[in-house]
Amino acid sequence: MTGPSPEAEFEEFFLARGPALRRIAYVVVRDWHVADDVTQSAMTKLYRAWPRIRRESLEAYARRTVVNEAISAIRRPRREWPSADVPDTPAPEIADHGLDLDRALGLLAPQQRAIVALRFLDDLSVAEVAAALGVAEGTVKSQTSRGLATLRSHLPHLVLTEDLR
Structure with a gap:
């Protein structure tokens, strides 16, 4: 069978x-x-x-x-199509609560975002991320450290519960 x-x-x-x-x-x-x-x-x-x-x-x-x-x-370059039609009303303002993870993630380089995503979103170890991306474990550690430092500087209320060592 x-x-x-x-x-x-x-x-x-x-x-x-x-x-x-x-x-x-x-x-x-x-x-x-x-x-x-x-x-x-x-x-x-x-x-x-x-x-x-x-x-x-x-x-x-x-x-x-x-x-x-x-x-x-x-x-890759994006293909954007300009439009002559402008919306009748402006978009509603979004309250700024000082915690904009999307904006802070935008400050990271793409590889740093990938490493942070795999480490904390997919909960992979340093070795697993290194194997998944084909980079050295030291690269994962340094990029994680730099990425988190950038996030912490822009998101002072960000709390991580995992020890990164």
Whole structure:
């Protein structure tokens, strides 16, 4: 008797991990629409490579594919379409409570955002992030430290409960 088909395996993986991978993409690109596109593009690449991927490295492969796609999306020039139509009313003002995580994340370089996302959103260890991104563990540690220092300087109320050592 054979196991589930590759298509069924992929669908199960996508349903289970797709939302988390989309969140990682969002932290890197800071736009939900672009994060959707990045995740879809990464999943397409993942699907094409599905038969060749070892199941024990599937998570790392998927995360790295999403992060690489997200960083590539940031580097690609955007196609913006200007419009002659201006809205009738201005957008409502949003109260400034001094805690704007999105603005603070925008201050980080794309790789730092990816590392922070994988460390704290996906709860990966330093070694796992290094393996997922193909960088040295020291790079993960230094980029995490610099990224968190930047976030803390712009978000003084930010509290992290994990010891980073």
